[in-house]
Amino acid sequence: MTRRFAMLVFGVVMLLLVAGGMVVVWAQHDDEEPVTVLGTWTAGQEEQFESVLREFGVPFRYQGTAAQRDVLLSKVQSGDPPDIVIMPGLGELAEYAGSGLLEPLDELYDPREYGAPWMPSGTSSGHVYWVPVKADLKSIVWYREGEQPGTSPAPLGRWCVGMGDDGASGWPGTDWIEDLVLQREGPEVYEKWALGAGGTRWWRSAPVRSAWKAWDRLLRQDRAAAGRALLTDHRGHPKGSGLLFSDPDRPEEPAGCALEHQGSFALSFYGADARHARLTDSAPLLPDGGDRVRAHEVTGDFAALFSDRPEARELIGRLASKEGQEKWAERAGVFSANRRVTPPDDAVRGGIARRLRQGPRCLDASDVMAPAVRGAFYEAVLLTIARAASGRDPGLGELLEDVQQVQDAQPAPAAGGGAAPKTVCSTR
Template sequence: MTRRFKMLVFLVVMLLIAAAGMVVVWAQHDDEEPVTILGTWTAGQERDFKEVLRSFGIPFQYQGTAAQREVLLSKVQAGEPPDIVIMPGLGELAEYADQKHLKPLERLYHPQEYGSPWRQTGETSQHVFWVPVKADLKSIVWYRQGHRPATSPAPLRSWCIGMGDDGASGWPGTDWIEDLVLQRAGPGVYQEWALGRPGRWWSSAPVRDAWQAWARLLQQDRGLAKQALLTDHRGDPDHHGLLFDGRHGCTLEHQGSFATSFYGEKYAKRAALVDSAPLLPGGPDLARGHEVTGDFAALFSDRPQARELIERLASRAGQQKWADTAAVFSANRQVRPRNNAVEREIVERLNGDGPRCLDASDVMPPAVRDAFYEAALLTIARVAAHEDPGIDGLLQGVQLVQKAQPSRPSVPRTVCSTE
C-alpha cells in the first residue's frame, strides 16, 4: 500500500467518523428536546395531527388521551407539565392561567384572522392565553340526504341519542339544554348563565324551562331514554355512527360538525344538516344563534421551539394544512373550505353573520361543568327508571357548586358575539 493511498484511506475514514458524529449530535438534539404536547385526539385524528406537526420540522412528542384532565393535573402537580396543551375546556385553562401556569401568546398569531368569540382576553387580564386550533359548529341537526325533516319539533323516536363517552359522559345531554337555552332565551341570557354572572342562573326560568322541555322529550318513551343512557354518542365502532347505524330506526342527530368523523368518509357524503331551532321541543322557527366549540392551544413553557410550534399551527398556512389533512374546521377566517357543499354550510355558520356562542359547559369552571354533566345524566337515568326527574333539586345542587367558585380573572369576557 503506497503512502499516498494510506493517506487517502485515512482521510475517508476521518470523513466518515465526522459525518457519523454529526448525525449522532443532531439525533441527540432532536431526541433530547422535543416539544411535548398533550391533547385529546386519538386514532385517525391523532395520525393526521402528527402529519401536520411533522411538516413544521420541529421535534415533538404528542400524547392523546380521553383522560386529559387527570393526566394534565398530575403532570402539573409533579412539576412536569407539557410544553403545550390542546383542550376544549376554556374554564379549565382559565384556572391554570389564574394560577400563573400559562404563558401569554401575544405576537404568536394574527388576531385579525380570528373573529369573535374566539379572539378575546380575560375579564381583568390583558393577556391572551389560548388560541383555537380546531373549531366545530353546534346547534345543528344531521339527517340522511333525501330525508329532510319537517320544520317542527321532532318526537323522541326520531332522535339518535347517546350519552356515553370515553372521557366525561353526559355532555351530549348538556348540549341539548344549552341549545334550548340559546334558542329560547337568546344570546344575552345564555352568556350570563354560561359565565356564572351574579344571580341564581341555574334556577332561573330560562334554564329551568329548557331543562323541563328536554325531560318531557325523554318522557315520551322511557325505553328509548334508557337506550340513550347506555349508548355511546359515537355509536359502535365500524357502524358509521348512530345516524347510519341502521339498527335504531332514528333519522335525526343533534350533534356538532365533528359527527362526520363518526360516519366515515363514505357515509359522511350522504349526510346533510339543518339548524336545530325548529326541531327542538318548543323551539323557535328561526335560529337565534349557533353554539360553537373549539380545541384551544395553550403554553405551559416559554421554550422557543414550543412558541414556534404554536405560531406555525395557528397561522393561516398551518390551519389550512390541518383542515385539508384531517377534514376538520378552523376558526381562522383565512382558511378556505374544501369543495363540499356541507362543509361550506358549516364554515359559513362558523365565520359568517349572526350570533355565535361558545359551548357553555366548556367555559364553566371544571367543578360546575362536572356537576352539569352529572345532573344531565341523573335526569335521563330517573326518566328511564320511571322516576320524577327532580329538576328543581338538580338545579339547586349545581347552583351550590357555582356559588362556591372563586373569582376568575382569566375567564373570557364574553361568550357570544354577533361579529
Template sequence: MTRRFKMLTLLVVNLLIVAVGVVVVWTQHGDEEPVTILGTWTGQQEKQFKTVLRGLGIPFQYQGTAAQREVLLSKVQSGEPPDVVIMPGIGELAEYKDQNRLKPLDRLYDPKQYGAPWNAAGTASHHVYWVPVKADLKSIVWYREGHRPPNSPAPLASWCIGMGDDGASGWPGTDWIEDLVLQRAGPGFYTQWALNTGGATKKWWTSDSVRNAWTAWAGLLGQGRTAAKHALITDHRGDPGDHGLLFSRDCALEHQGSFARSFYGPKDTEHARLMDSAPLLPGGGTRVRAHEVTGDFAALFSGRSQARELIHRLSSKDAQQQWAQVAGVFSANRQVTPKNEPVERQIARRLLKGPRCLDASDVMAPAVRDAFYEAVLLTIARVAAKPRQDPRIDTLLENLQKVQDVSTADNDHPALQTVCSTH
C-alpha cells in the same frame, strides 16, 4: 499563597467551570428536546394531527388521551407539565391561567385572523393565553340525504341519542340544554348564565330560562322509557366499527356538532346533510337566535422557544389550511378556505358569520361543568326508571346553583368576559 492553597483554588475553579459547562450543556439539550403536546385526539384523528405536526418541522412528542384533565393535573402537580396542551375546556385553561401556569401567546399569532368569539375568548387580561387550532359548529341537526325533516319539533323516536364518552359522559345532553337556552333566551342571557355574571348575587341555574329549557328536554325524553335507557348506555359515536349513530341505528336525526362526520365514515359522510336545530328542538317554533360553537384551544405551559414556535406555526393560515385538507376539519381562522362542497361551505359560513356563542359548559369552571354533566345523566336515569314521574328538576338545579356559588367564592375574578359574538 501556599502551593497547597493554589492547588485547592485551581480545583474549585475547575469544578465551577465543569458545573457551568454541565448547566450550559443541559440547557442546550433541553432546547433540543421534542416539544411535548397533550391532546384529546386518539385513533384516526391522532394520525391526522401528527401528519400536520410533522409538516411544521419541529420535533414533537404527542400524547392523546380521553382522560386529559386527570393526566394534565397529575403532570402539573408532579412539576412536569407538557409544553403544549390542546383542549376544549377554556374554563379549565382559565383556572390554570389564574394560577400563573400559562405563558402568554402574545405576537405568536394574529388575533385579527380569528375574531370573536374565538379571539382569546374575551379575556380581561391584555394578553392572550390560548388560540383555537380546530373549530366545530353546534346548534345543528344531521339527517340522511333525501330525508329532510319538517320545520317542527321531532318526536323522541326520531332522535339518535348517546350520552357515553371515554372521558366525560353526559356532555351530549348538556349540548341539548345549552342549545335550548340559547335559542329561547338568546345570546345575552346565555352569556350571563355561562359566565355566572354578577357572581353570588345572581342565581342563573334556578332561573326560569334554564328551568324551562331543562323541563322541555326532560319532556322529550319522557316520551319513551326505552329510548331514555338506551341513551344512557349508548356511546355518542356509536359502536366501534359502526358508522356513527345516524347511519347504524333506527333513527333519523342527530343533534350533534360538525365533528359527527368523522364518525360516519367516508361513504356515509357523502350522504349526511345538516339543518339548523332551532325548529326541531322541543317546543319548536323558534327562529335561530345564534349558533353554539366549540373549539380545541392550544395553550403554553412552558416558555421554551421551540414550543412557542410550534404554536406560531400551528396557528398559521398554512398549517390550518393543511389540516383542513388532510382531515376535513374546520378552522376559526378567517383566511382558511373550506373545501368546495355544499356541507363544508354551510358549516364554515355559520362558524365565521352571524351570532355565535362558545359552548357554555366548556367555559364554565371545571367543578360546575362536571356537576352539569352529572345532573344531565341523573335526569335521564330518573326518566328511564319512572317516565311518568317528576325527575325533580328543581332539586337538580338548586344543587347546581350551590356548586356554582362555591366555585364563585373560590374565584370571584373570572378570566373570561364574553362567550358570544355580536355579528
C-alpha cells in the same frame, strides 16, 4: 379516581397554587428534547395531526387521550405538564392561566385573524393565553340524504341519542340544554348564564329551568329510548358509522333513528357514510325550541402553553398561522376559526364553515364554565335521563339547586388574574 373527586383535587391544587402555599418544580427540559403535546385526538385524526406537525420541522411527542382533563391534572400535580395542551375547556384553561401556570401567547400569532367569540374580549390581564386550532359548529341536526326532516319538533323516537364518552359521559346532553336556552332566550341571556354573571342564580332561573323541563318532557316520551341513551356511546359502535348510520344487526345501537343533534365533528364518526350526511339548523326540531335560529353554538379545541421553550412557542405559532391551519384543514377535513383560511366549497362543509363565520355565535357554555360547575352539569344531565328512564320524579328543583351550590362555591377570580373570558357570544 371519580370525576367529582378529580374536580375536587383540581380545585384544591389551584387554590394552593394561587395562595403561594405550594411550590411546584417543573421538570427541566433539555433543549433537544421534543416538544410534548397533549390533545384529545386519537386513531386516524391523531395520525393526521401528527403528519401536519411533522411538516413544521420541530421535534415533538404527541399524546392523544379521551381522558385528557384527568391526564393533564395528573401531570400538573406531578410537576411535569406537557409543553402544549390542546383542549376545549376554556374554563379549565382560565384557571390554569389565573394561577400563573400558562405562558402568554402574545405576538405568536395575530388574534385578529380569529376574532370573537374565539378570542373573547375583556380580560383584564391584557394577555392572550390560548388559540383555537380547530373549530366546530353545534346547533345543527344531522339527517340522511333524501330523508330531510320537517319543520316541527321531532319525537324522541326519531332521535339518535348517546351519552357515553371515555372521558366525560353526559356532555352530549348539556348540548341539548345549551341549545334550548340559546334558541329560546337568545345570546344575551345565554352568555350571562354561561359566565354566571349579573348576580342571578342562573341555575334556578326561569330560562334554564324551562329549557330543562322541555328536554325532560322529550325524554319521557320513550322510557326505553332514554335508557338506551345512557348506555350508548355518542360516537356509535367503534366499527360502525356513528349513530345516524347505525347497523341494524348491532342490537346495542338504536334502531330507526333518523336525526342526530351533534356537532360538525360527527362527520368523523360517519366514516364512508359521511358523504350521505346532510344538516339543518336545530331550532325548529327542538322541543319548544322556537321557530327561528337565534344564534349558533360553536366550540373549539384551544392550544395553550405550559412552558416557554422556544421550540414550543414556534410549534404553536406555526399551528395557529394561516398556513398551518390550511394544512390541518386539508389533511383532516377539520374546520378552522382562522378567517384567512379559505372555506370548503362543497354544500355540507361549506355550510358549516359559513355558519362558523356569520351571524350570532356563542361558545359552548359548559366549556366556558369552571371545571367543578361543568362536572356538576354533566352529572345533573345523567340523573335527569336516568330518572326519565325509570319513570321517577325528575326532581329538577333539587338537581338544579345542587349545580347552583357548586357555582356559588367557586372562588372569586384572583386579583389581577383576569384570565377568565368575559364574553361568550359574538353578534357579527
